[in-house]
Amino acid sequence: MATFRIGMTVFLGLLVSANAHAVPSMGRQTGMQCASCHTVFPELTPFGRQFKLRGFSQKAPNVKFPASLPISALLQVSWNSTRKTKGTDPENFPRNNEVIPQAVGLYYGGKITEKSGALIQGFYDGIEDKVMMEMFDVRYADSFSIADNQELVYGLTLNNNPTVSDIYNSTPQWSFPHTETAALSPAARTQIDTTLASQVGGLGVYTLWNNLVYGEAAFYRSARRGLLRPLGAGVPTENVVNDFVPYWRVALQHEWGSHSLAAGTYGMVADVFPDPNNTGGSTDRFTDVALDAQYQYIGGAHIVSTAATWIREAQDWNASFDQGFTSNKSDVLQTFRMDAHYYYQRRFGGGIQFFSTWGNSNELKYNTGEPVTGSTNGKPNSDGLIAELNYLPWSNVKLAARYTAYGKFNGARHNYDGFGRNASDNDSIFLLAWLLF
Amino acid sequence: MKFIFISSAALALLLFAGQAPAVDGQEVYSNNCAVCHAAMPPKLGDKAAWGPLIKKGGDALAASVINGKGAMPPRAGQPELSDADIGAAVDYMMTQAK
Numbered sequence: 001m002a003t004f005r006i007g008m009t010v011f012l013g014l015l016v017s018a019n020a021h022a023v024p025s026m027g028r029q030t031g032m033q034c035a036s037c038h039t040v041f042p043e044l045t046p047f048g049r050q051f052k053l054r055g056f057s058q059k060a061p062n063v064k065f066p067a068s069l070p071i072s073a074l075l076q077v078s079w080n081s082t083r084k085t086k087g088t089d090p091e092n093f094p095r096n097n098e099v100i101p102q103a104v105g106l107y108y109g110g111k112i113t114e115k116s117g118a119l120i121q122g123f124y125d126g127i128e129d130k131v132m133m134e135m136f137d138v139r140y141a142d143s144f145s146i147a148d149n150q151e152l153v154y155g156l157t158l159n160n161n162p163t164v165s166d167i168y169n170s171t172p173q174w175s176f177p178h179t180e181t182a183a184l185s186p187a188a189r190t191q192i193d194t195t196l197a198s199q200v201g202g203l204g205v206y207t208l209w210n211n212l213v214y215g216e217a218a219f220y221r222s223a224r225r226g227l228l229r230p231l232g233a234g235v236p237t238e239n240v241v242n243d244f245v246p247y248w249r250v251a252l253q254h255e256w257g258s259h260s261l262a263a264g265t266y267g268m269v270a271d272v273f274p275d276p277n278n279t280g281g282s283t284d285r286f287t288d289v290a291l292d293a294q295y296q297y298i299g300g301a302h303i304v305s306t307a308a309t310w311i312r313e314a315q316d317w318n319a320s321f322d323q324g325f326t327s328n329k330s331d332v333l334q335t336f337r338m339d340a341h342y343y344y345q346r347r348f349g350g351g352i353q354f355f356s357t358w359g360n361s362n363e364l365k366y367n368t369g370e371p372v373t374g375s376t377n378g379k380p381n382s383d384g385l386i387a388e389l390n391y392l393p394w395s396n397v398k399l400a401a402r403y404t405a406y407g408k409f410n411g412a413r414h415n416y417d418g419f420g421r422n423a424s425d426n427d428s429i430f431l432l433a434w435l436l437f
Numbered sequence: 438m439k440f441i442f443i444s445s446a447a448l449a450l451l452l453f454a455g456q457a458p459a460v461d462g463q464e465v466y467s468n469n470c471a472v473c474h475a476a477m478p479p480k481l482g483d484k485a486a487w488g489p490l491i492k493k494g495g496d497a498l499a500a501s502v503i504n505g506k507g508a509m510p511p512r513a514g515q516p517e518l519s520d521a522d523i524g525a526a527v528d529y530m531m532t533q534a535k
Contacts, residue, residue: 030472030514031472031515033514035511035514036510045508045510046508047508047514050477050508054476058472058477059472061468061471061472062468143476151478211507211508257506258504258506260507300504
């Protein structure tokens with residue numbers, strides 16, 4: 001009973017604090033409204049990037065328990081409807097036309113010590129019906145001044161996904177549309193494009209010099225077993241990397257008035273076993289090199305932001321070709337995405353994204369002979385548009401209506417699977433209520 | 438005597454009515470600005486960092502805080518702060534760097 005009372009006191013304290021600041025634990029910790037760190041969550045403002053760089057550890061001196069508890073909660077309720085599902089295997093369209101608790105989660109979000117903090121999210125995935133670790137980013141940061149009053153911020157990060165540690169919203173983990181849906185996705189995706197999320201764990205170092213040059217270098221290992229296993233807890237192992245995966249990131253940024261601009265490059269080299277259950281043999285090598293850019297205007301009532309990325313992945317099928325899984329010894333897979341957003345008073349707004357993935361034809365890899373998920377011409381090409389409208393009745397509640405329209409899907413516009421299915425049959429409507437507290 | 442007392446009271450009310458209590462810049466800084474400026478540039482008391490800013494003048498700096506600039510969120514992320522609060526905090530931080 002006493003435990004229950006203490007729990008209720010803490011919970012009610014968090015709710016009261018949430019009402020005061022309308023933001024979760026990081027807002028309570030700093031005493032600042034969520035607009036300080038986010039344009040509209042999860043997109044970061046220049047200050048939000050600084051807060052993350054500095055290890056999530058900045059805390060207002062007058063913030064006391066329970067507001068200082070670095071615990072937040074997440075609830076996402078969604079409804080997804082794909083245009084044409086009649087006559088197909090329902091397994092390809094899980095939870096279609098159902099209102100589902102898409103995510104129910106808890107964050108550790110905020111300070112650990114004076115110079116360290118974390119953003120860790122574990123949640124129940126209502127699509128997969130599993131409890132899992134989604135995000136893990138524990139960091140230590142410090143800074144010092146060098147010549148001519150130039151500051152150098154540096155830090156260490158232990159995380160579970162290349163690009164989750166990044167401070168911009170143009171790299172895969174933090175880019176629009178921010179939330180996945182239960183709708184069918186195209187078959188091809190580069191490794192750095194969140195394919196290794198929660199599949200690996202890695203240690204990285206990062207720095208921002210003179211508020212101008214951002215750099216990061218990290219090495220990742222498989223989180224399938226061992227010390228790194230908690231970083232992928234609950235997540236089915238689909239990709240096992242061999243040895244270490246080097247990841248790198250360099251960006252230039254500039255801020256003037258209400259404007260900010262960043263442009264950079266990132267990439268990694270991953271040796272991946274073709275079969276995650278057989279990790280004794282040779283591996284395929286994926287070499288990803290990407291460019292990205294981001295612009296933000298954050299005025300009093302108006303916010304405009306845009307982001308773009310281009311990823312080129314060289315795929316050397318050193319193992320898969322010999323085992324008869326691919327038709328080619330090597331391929332190139334590329335992805336381009338560009339999005340733009342507008343918000344009025346952080347309450348009404350929306351965004352639109354063009355996306356495209358293309359590459360070599362690979363009959364054995366993509367032409368699986370399966371209806372809906374296959375590709376009769378063996379090409380990975382998919383493209384389309386995503387449009388999303390947002391309404392935020394409170395700063396910690398986002399309502400979204402999204403439409404995804406495909407021009408091509410798994411290689412073609414018409415009859416892409418050889419069973420008469422068109423790309424536009426996979427168009428979908430997605431409604432989401434996203435609550436943070 | 439009674440007239441003098443009432444007149445004095447009325448005069449005092451007239452003199453002080455409409456005057457807001459003086460804002461304590463140090464208190465505003467401690468409760469709202471220290472979260473960043475204890476660790477981020479320009480840090481409190483860092484003369485080299487504040488030198489060029491002080492030349493711009495307190496009004497210009499307060500306007501940057503009110504409207505937001507770069508990593509500085511509008512109203513320092515504290516919408517309840519008045520212009521007077523922000524001015525007092527800016528004055529306090531400038532004083533600490535002189």
